[in-house]
Amino acid sequence: MHLAVLRCEIGEQILCYASDEFEYLCKIESISKKVAICEIIEQKECEGNPKYNITIFQGLPKQDKLEFITQKLTELGASSLVPFESDFTIAKPNANKIDRLNKITFEACKQCGRSLPLQIENAIKFNTMLKRLNDYDLVLFANETNKKITKIDFSNAKNIAIIVGSEGGFSPEEIKQLKYKQVTEFGLGSRILRCETASVISCGLVSYILNN
Amino acid sequence: MHLAVLRCEIGEQILCYASDEFEYLCKIESISKKVAICEIIEQKECEGNPKYNITIFQGLPKQDKLEFITQKLTELGASSLVPFESDFTIAKPNANKIDRLNKITFEACKQCGRSLPLQIENAIKFNTMLKRLNDYDLVLFANETNKKITKIDFSNAKNIAIIVGSEGGFSPEEIKQLKYKQVTEFGLGSRILRCETASVISCGLVSYILNN
Known part of the structure; x- marks a missing residue:
């Protein structure tokens, strides 16, 4: 899962994508150089995807x-x-x-x-x-x-x-x-x-x- | 005047532009490495210019x-x-x-x-x-x-x-x-x-x- 963020801190909410049709609003639980653990707060259809x-x-x-x-x-x-x-x-x-x-x-x-x-x-x-x-x-x-x-x-x-x-x-x-x-x-x-x-x-x- | 051509020979007709609103249909009279002398055959408004x-x-x-x-x-x-x-x-x-x-x-x-x-x-x-x-x-x-x-x-x-x-x-x-x-x-x-x-x-x- 890729984090759509640049600078982020624990507790912050971020949008994540997983190459499926959804976007995931997530809260950052922990963060290290290569991995961040997040809790999924909301899953919704990604509006940016093509409709046609x-x-x-x-x-x-x-x-x-x-x-x-x-x-x-x-x-x-x-x-x-x-x-x-x-x-x-x-x-x-x-x-x-x-x-x-x-x-x-x-x-x-x-x-x-x-x-x-x-x-x-x-x-x-x-x-x-x-x-x-x-x-x-x-x-x-x-x-x-x-x-x-x-x-x-x-x-x-x-x-x-x-x-x-x-x-x-x-x-x-x-x-x-x-x-x-x-x-x-x-x-x-x-x-x-x-x-x-x-x-x-x-x-x-x-x-x-x-x-x- | 810039020649809108790549490979051209004497007698060939080419389109030339002169940074004015026209395009010039020209016939190549002589050609050297840096200069070509052309006769202008027809001057017409350049259709490619923006109208707005x-x-x-x-x-x-x-x-x-x-x-x-x-x-x-x-x-x-x-x-x-x-x-x-x-x-x-x-x-x-x-x-x-x-x-x-x-x-x-x-x-x-x-x-x-x-x-x-x-x-x-x-x-x-x-x-x-x-x-x-x-x-x-x-x-x-x-x-x-x-x-x-x-x-x-x-x-x-x-x-x-x-x-x-x-x-x-x-x-x-x-x-x-x-x-x-x-x-x-x-x-x-x-x-x-x-x-x-x-x-x-x-x-x-x-x-x-x-x-x-």
């Missing part, structure tokens, strides 16, 4: 951008992050990075008051992603060639996928396949956003619109 | 967060970034950093297709900021204690200020002064966002809503 299931399918970005994306998506209420490889991705998948990303989402959870971390998967192939899109009520596709801002109909959508490409975007064949899947294309305005900005802003917008 | 004046008043954040904020606000259509010192800011203003931030906004402009860079000012005092709020039609205040998402009335707003605190937020006295100025408070949901996330997401939301 938003999965970001993110084209594998270069450098440490997945770390940035992990932190921001946790704050902004995404449930899952699934990186994928496509024709124009340059970065190579690295399964060893998952531990680091999990640590980042845990840290971000503590900071933003959320108990359930972002679920981060190993990178999948574009075609595997296509098949998984059937699991969602609404699939949004951030198409950078679409410069118009689109109004999206969210009624009845509880499971939402957002697809954002890597730096190189998508090949014409991939775009054809996405359109065949009847995804909802949307634009993010007249400027070309970096891939990490696009995924973070898309999630932030959807969370804001849905009060997620 | 959005100023972000940002409580001075720690570390290199201003660099991150500068890059993202450029992409997301802010016009100006004004850092300010308030009761709970820990970071110290550093006028030497402006050059670095200007370089970052220029780079971001090239990448996102915008010709007018973000205007970045030296840090001002909280009280100076208060006085300057009179210059705006609409002043939004991202209040982290406000967990409800607010619908904002943007009708007739062309000059918009967004106030986001630093890591420590605002003192009760400062919040009182802001309320006295009749700013429009808004919440960003049930999670506490980092200060850099709050300013970037606020700007992204406003730009999206206004099709900026």
